[in-house]
Amino acid sequence: MKNIYLISVLCFSLVIVSSLSLFAQTQGSIRGIVKTSDGNPAAFVNVSLKETRKGTVTTEEGTYQLKGINPGTYTLQITFVGLQTQEKTVSVQAGQAASVDFALAESASQLSEVEVTGNNQVVTLGKAAIAPLDLPQMTGVVSSVVIANQQASRLGDVLKNVSGVSLTQQRGGVAETFSARGYSIGIAGAGGNIFKNGVVSNTMGFPEASTLESVEVLKGSSALLYGNVSGGLIINMVTKKPKFDFGGEVSMRVGSFGLYKPIVDVYGPLAKNLAFRVVGTYEQSNSYRDVVKTNRVYVNPSLLYKLGQKTTILVQGDYLKADFTPDNGVGSLNLNQDAIIPNVPRSRFINTSWAYNNVKQTSLSTNIDHAFNNNWKLTVIASEQDTDVSAYGSGVPNNNVSATGDWTRTLSRTMTSEADYTGQVNLNGRFNTGSIGHQLLVGSDVVGIVSKSTAFTVNYGTGKTSYDKINILNPNLYEARTDIPDATATTRTTSPSTRLGFYVQDLISLTDKFKILAGVRWSQQKTVQTTVLNLLTQAETRGAAETKTDAAFSPKVALLYQPIKTTSFFGSYANNFTINSGVDIYGQLLKPSIVDQFEAGVKNELFNGRITANLGVYHIVNSNFAQMAPLKADGTANADANVKEFTGQTTSDGLEIDLTGNLSKNFYFITGYGYNYMRYTKASLVKGSPIEGERLTNNPAHTANATIFYTFDLPQLRGLKLGASAFYTGNRFGGNNNTYGQTPEFSRLIPLTGFTTFDVSAGYGFRKISLLAKVSNITNTLNFLIHDRYSIMPIPPRQFTATVSYRFK
Template identity: 75%
Template structure:
């Protein structure tokens, strides 16, 4: 059936093109550019025809286009929150394009000082600069204003501000997992769904959020643009870019548990055509968890070169060095039966006192953009990244903690290196076929990832260590813990290369003032090479048991958009993504990818020139062909091999999301969001090892919510005073592992977790160029847990205090 769906999609694309030509009429077009008084592009400025519903928003390069304009004379107006509007008279003739240029009174520096961000801003992760109301997909943006006001340091804290997105797991205190719409993404490894500036990124070791310009989220399927990614969300971290005016700031952040964190951000011109930016931070902190500490250095230099008005070359680099104590959480009792969260202090640490996780990461990228004219441009990106991680400590307490708390600790030593290289090219164009407007994107991308991991032998006094010592997670004084560090030696090195490539095309088709159609399709190719294993003891090389694997998939997307007014947009869409499967079928053939279908409908509203936004969406995501253990072998006999599978299962994820965001003046902003999700198994087999029909999947809260408000006083007696409050809710969910048919032991592997809410209060004061902001987080000292599988049970942070002193220049 899937080839049939793909064929139908291609036919629909062709039909739409024919229809576009058939209904073409003679109308005119208005295009132009908006610049600041110092000649820089003015992005996200509202441009529209006065007394009509015709309007758009300037792109990042300041360009704008209004199509399908009936012949006549109009008043063209530009508006931006906090700035004086401008008007120009234009005359439109049939079949012709009128070019108009605006120059704002404010320069780039003044424009950047406007706090209000309430514009119909395009999400850069969408690759095509499609305005929010035109994009048939739910998105979320955590702006620099929110990051600074909430004093956010970690990506997980930023994503809590996006409706329907929740932080559901932590792994050994060095990695996080986020969930949305029933699907999860992990920050460990470059094969995931987290990007930086549109480029896939290995973000192990907690991404640094305090230095970002924004965090963007595309919800649901984004396979059309990115290939094999999560069906729940894609995250794009946007770094700060160079500017052609001098400025910057220095900050000192300090807080509970010995946190101190200087941050700097400096930018300016080096010549008429060359600008720079240098952002960095150093962080040193202990933790509410005993023994745990972190030491991090991060820098992000960048250069922007403009050889001409139509071309820009952006060079960016990243360097992160982090030493973090790996933390297995508080452990669990009876892990091989009904797992029980132990009643121990939130600070209880059960790893070895000398455990370490050391990460060093460097990356570089070049982004070239050339504008052929106001309608067509090309963008090319190449990047490379290397991530090296070395860790040593106690292995995870998985299925081996006794009911009385006794745990015989084994040791785990790891050393990994991951190199990824990426390249992508995107061509964006705006054109008309008669009265039909098109916003076209054609692109291609390539990702090459090579992972290297070492296996170790661990010895003490020349004797292999199988059990390091015994501790009791309920009573640390029961046994004397060892503190010596055994020797470790790498014995094998496994290299695992893989390649991902794709080509895609999409078109936003404006049929009338009110109706638009979005259509696109991607072809993806993925090659996972057979691993090579080098024995470091004799330099002999062998091959892994898994053969080289090839996967291919089409990912179509089709949507209808209805806009009764310029401020309201209804959309309905179909799209799909795919997941790569392991194992073989009953005939020994490699399993093809599972295709996941998504149906979504929603409404987006923007009022008061974009200062107030209200959105609502519902969705249904069905994986009607997920892999599960086969009932029988090819000869009809019962199958007991978990690697032999069949594509006969099904999961269904239903849900809704709502958010209300406002920047009603430069003094205050608010964010409110809610998400509901119900993901469960809706078709399974009765074979041993298959999922349980109807069981809700783990790490997926039914309800999530977020609310934030900040207000800055400008009354003479209170000028500069800022007050803020935030609340975040994560609903009831299951940790642990889902149950399977005939599992041994027969006890439930689910760990029920109650819902919880945390509340933060902030207060600050600004005087001229100096500001101070203080926050008390989790003011009620709420206790709950994030659980990875059945071993890493991590208590959420307790009440904490954070303050930031900043000087802007």
Template identity: 60%
Template structure:
């Protein structure tokens, strides 16, 4: 298998290079470098050929490349928001190197001031796309939140940042130690095995919260991305882009202080070590109490990196980061009698903490990444990325409050975690541009591999009196006098270690085909292979190792993508696309075979617009995502008898997610920018068997708000007595949604007790069943508003913010069983010095 795989890669590589070489005589490329007046690279500057749809943006080193050009005379335009557009007449000829360099009038410092605002334009290339496709050529909804927005909003957590993207919402806080997000009806989780959160394009475990305030940007790719990444969420994937080394000296130091004794110093230093070697170091420490009693955070994060240039064609980037996060876990306020509504909030004050005051959750994580970029020619580039991440979590407390009586009584049981996850990742991407006849091609061909090894311990708990077991005590969540009835910390001992390995790999190819300057087609195909190995269980008492009961399980799937793109003018793109992703299923079919993956089909149409020379972007997309072979409990077994085993399933169910997203972003001057977005989603079960254990048809899935909206605006005065003054406002809306658990069919009408609310469901099979009980937790929509104000003088700046200024009260959900109150009105300020 491995040999065949390697031979296929080599053969295809040779064919592609051959095609490229045969086309060089007819179509050529134009490249060059854009520098500032003091000789520094000018990054993120637009370079385009007037009167055509050919254009690009300079990279971090000021380099640009425009491929597939017919020889001839052109007007080359260099522009950026807040700068005067420069033009130059160029003659592009065959058989020679066409290089045109520019020097803009601003120096590096002046350009950086412009970039602060100009980088807020919506349609920017995303590294997640792997192919560096021009934003208007990409038939997919994206979002990029820059470090400027992160700094202006004084955001720290990933959840504080992604809510700036339409249709993306924070849905869970997972015990106060991690975050889960939702988009288009689908969730993405914490661990690397979830596969939907990346760092610099490499799969990442986000346990312990990544530090968003230290990032260069956060990229969001909405909808299915299985073509590029395999088994990922069908709703969204997120990429954390760390700050990179620079060949000019600079940096900053800052101190953030806020409510509840929060303080967070940050240092960012960069510069050249030699002509070809540059460095960057970002470090921060956070120490804070919380609006929740007892809760405390102590976190340290360091991100060093080195960039080495080997000549003009090869770059080697080495990055590492280290996170140590000590947090008091907090699974929320509980749900008495499995029901709660916003009208019951007065029973549960926002600060009320119902867990032992000795509980802890400590995370230690180290990561390393190596990226090699090599440019064979102006048209062909190879990128190789490797990554290693090691995450260790050690925590002890009590379990999530799943069963609290109506009067507030809760029997607390001990719960601990000691886990480790090692993620090994590698990918190789070949990008090329060439012509076949009148067709232009922008090709991506690649392969990736990921190995995830997860380890989890089980425990034995012993009280000071020598009693062994998980029982701890009983409290009443409405009566503070009963909190922490016991304060002793039981002894804990490891009993067994379970190791679960998993391998994932894929081969993919994608081609953006330009039929004319207005009509384009994007087509691609990926083959993915995934294998979950049989677990090994080591018993500490017996010092013996045994194999788990579940055998190795292999899955594979093809993921195609096809999109049609029409660009009536250079600044407008209309597209329609089909793509799919797949989800791995547990359980067996009626014959005892492992279930195949469910194939989830997505249809999307949209329009992307740029106005005012790229200073204003307006995008709209609509979608339908349908899982027509959703796994659900089988009606009958292999003998035709009624099935009562919920592990025996069939791929005959269905879920449907319909939605719309609107994004409007603008940088109307170097002093002013705004971000606005709206998302609608309707995710529900659209076909179920009606048999016991199956879902209720027509019911919305939990943790998916029907409406979300966001808006931010910032303005900096640059003249008069108020020069240097910055003002801003941000508002975020999360609509109605359900927490709790989705209902299942299986309880006869006469079997309901006083703690359950029966819901009769239409059942095509005539079994007369109802849902098990009304397990949904209805949550109302809410809006939070933040106001910001600051002042800058030369190298010093002060920015302040009042978050949730109207003190809105609402909840996010913790793992379906409990609710966490959102933060109250809070104050934060950041004093910074840039040099």
């Protein structure tokens, strides 16, 4: 019976395969290449048949292929944001491949100039080069044109252009923290939420945004592709790549508070198959904050080698040296145990006059791309990044500033380093099974991180346990010390960790209208027991926490419906996981918490891609939020905050809207709106558990952005450029969330009102020279970014910035 069953299944399979093969032979295909006027491949150009809904985008090599086409005569058209549509007639015959090539009127450099908004571009962070309408996830892309027009220097300046994303904290003035969909991401490579060219990046010292090609954002869960990452967003910074035509640009940027910043960008061929690019900048400036200064050097060299027609090797390096003054903002007053923002000048500085934070960072990466043919491509990436930080200054004013402003300062000396290692392999392929199309991604990645932290003891002087006393309301009340006490290194703690993942994803085109994206990832994260070296005795011990290994599966499934080729509806389920510390009531290490996400939306590309209109809604639930357990295993009361149970829950609901347009290469606009309601939805009524129904801190309910730029082309005004931007951050809470039974009983929240800043720009370009000036925060609005209850940083006041540039070829 078993043999009869196996024979029947085999015969049935052969019949199905033969039928599919016969069916495929009754259809034809179209393939070709799209190039720019200077012979370079035109990547990510939309290619479609006018009479049907079949379409695709060109690869990075400019090639395309449409399969499963019934015999007949069709109109093949190509579209690209900001360009006129091109059309050609093509005849398709059964079992044959028709070849149709296109040549754009624009050169490669002109093509990059019209990629202004970038919102209809393929997000490289997605690993599979899926077309925007086929990606069931809200995204955001800010191009180099927008970055240059807004004269943005920091990552936070750029991300204000992405709906639902907000800069919520500046921890000690040395790093930025961002929030989206109720979840925050910070600086450390160990967090794995910020990437550069697709690999984990530590952003301590502020990455140099002014030299980037683009910044990409994937919102919601991206655990399928990247493992243990935030459920709110991940960010990818894309650096500028070498070109085989010689050219470049030199700029000088000046501005308020002594800003002085030259920028150099040079690229060109070194040989027939070898091209280079060097981007660099130097920055020196003071600040609207007293005492604060910045001195930065950044260099980004890269080489691109074409090994034959199918293989490219890209080597990129980074060097950043950032010396700046750490700044905890204006501090807070403890009035009846409530944290109150003091009424002091925006410039008031409360750190020591000699405080410093010096960052040195280097990175090296190699990308190898090999195209087996037009449908299959292998990508291999290897990278290393080293970050060293040396800092010294006062500790944080956390709950220890009196109601009258008195603060007894202690000092904090730190020295840390982090080494990040990344390996990644991705295989992308396009193929058909009968009339069903597949866009397959199979890959694996590994991230190794080794962090080192040195502890110090500070010699305040004979008989002294603190540095000095100041008054943050009246600096003249006490005399502040200006000497720098000796600090002795005592211990160095080494903390290694590794992340490993294997994943598969397939975009299945059932018909021209219905598609399914499905995939799964297996992830393993290992946190190795720390090693503690006593620098005084050279004795080495192990940390208290043991080595911990966590593993989780991260599936994703989505259904897409595209009634017309320019509109896509999608609904998806995905999850991500968060690592938990502590143990359960039986002493076992806690497993990861699984966070479920449901997302639905609609994407539109109107007027040949010149306008994109997208809307997405989401529901994110962490139903396994770890909280302090009320009872031990024996039923007695638990007083150990490290003993936890999965009885808590957080819920995040919201929506995002994007409306962007590039009506011509002279005119573009970017608008966005985001709403989020992130709160605790289940909590135990025990001491230390969060308050049910309370919004999480640092998550504004509403955010909005709008930018418009227009360059005149009329003879009498040719070269004149005007632009304006508005950015809104809604009401939110700073400080810390409240807990049941907290002592003393007072609100730890710091309410913050919403605020809007307006920027206006004007410029003029003549041939190769351009001048652009901007006044930011023109209304001089005052508000604050808060980390915890101590780093209360006023936003920048009204400032002036101007950039003069010379472009050469």
